[in-house]
Amino acid sequence: MTRRVLIAEDDGAVAAHLEQQLAGLGHDVVVAASGGEVIGQVLAGGIDVVVLDLPDNDRVRRDLSAAEFGGGVVVIDTVWAPEHLGGVRLPPITGDEGGTTSAADEGVPALHLHDLDHVGEAVEQVLELAQAGSGxxxxxxxxxxxxxxxxxxxxxxxxxxxxxxxxxxxxxxxxxxxxxxxxxxxxxxxxxxxxxxxxxxxxxxxxxxxxxxxxxxxxxxxxxxxxxxxxxxxxxxxxxxxxxxxxxxxxxxxxx
CATH class of the missing domain: 3.30.565 (Heat Shock Protein 90)
Structure with missing residues (x-):
């Protein structure tokens, strides 16, 4: 099923990599490079999932909750560079021992993505959570x-x-x-x-x-x-x- 996915990414190479994958899966993809652009696109309507990798991720997630965003958020949780930039792949950034960063208290279902080559699966799974509601x-x-x-x-x-x-x-x-x-x-x-x-x-x-x-x-x-x-x-x-x-x-x- 085609989804409208907003990629919130300030690194052009990473944004292009994500966009290529999602467009190849048939999704309608838009790109934003700042938190303000993200909220503007969401308020305009039609966004199903936000793929988020900005310096102010936490603030953007709070703003998405305040905007009553009904979709899901995929949070990029890795440091990555494409092959032509050196092919750097580092382990994912994790929270403190015994805890995890959660969007539950912010009202927006979130999923942490540790490998950018699997963004398509991440989009589908976070939508499953968003549609599950409660219970x-x-x-x-x-x-x-x-x-x-x-x-x-x-x-x-x-x-x-x-x-x-x-x-x-x-x-x-x-x-x-x-x-x-x-x-x-x-x-x-x-x-x-x-x-x-x-x-x-x-x-x-x-x-x-x-x-x-x-x-x-x-x-x-x-x-x-x-x-x-x-x-x-x-x-x-x-x-x-x-x-x-x-x-x-x-x-x-x-x-x-």
Missing amino acids: VEREELDVAATVAYVLSRYAPGTHMAGPTTGGVQVIVATLDPVAFEEFLVAVSEVVGVGSSVRLEHDGGKVAVVVTGARRDPAALEAVRTSLAVLGGRLVLTDEHGEAFSAQVPVGLSAWE
């Missing part, structure tokens, strides 16, 4: 987002797609923290730069879906073992172990 479906998306955030701390070179409106305490409250950490560490051993990690949710379960994993049977077995301790299971979707789904049971009873 159980929104909470399930929040839990999936929390898994993505925690996993990104262990595998900073990977893409974590998932709305980030939840807190790490949700997962810690509903799963054994030691067993969950062992699972995260095990997954980090088979993913890295070039891997793609996305979150799927179904009732009280979250699936960590990995593609482009390293071929390492021993490391994959460690993922399987750690999942068994959590009461989950590993489903291989590639005979070489390069793609799999790690299904983690996550109850919502301890939601805060």
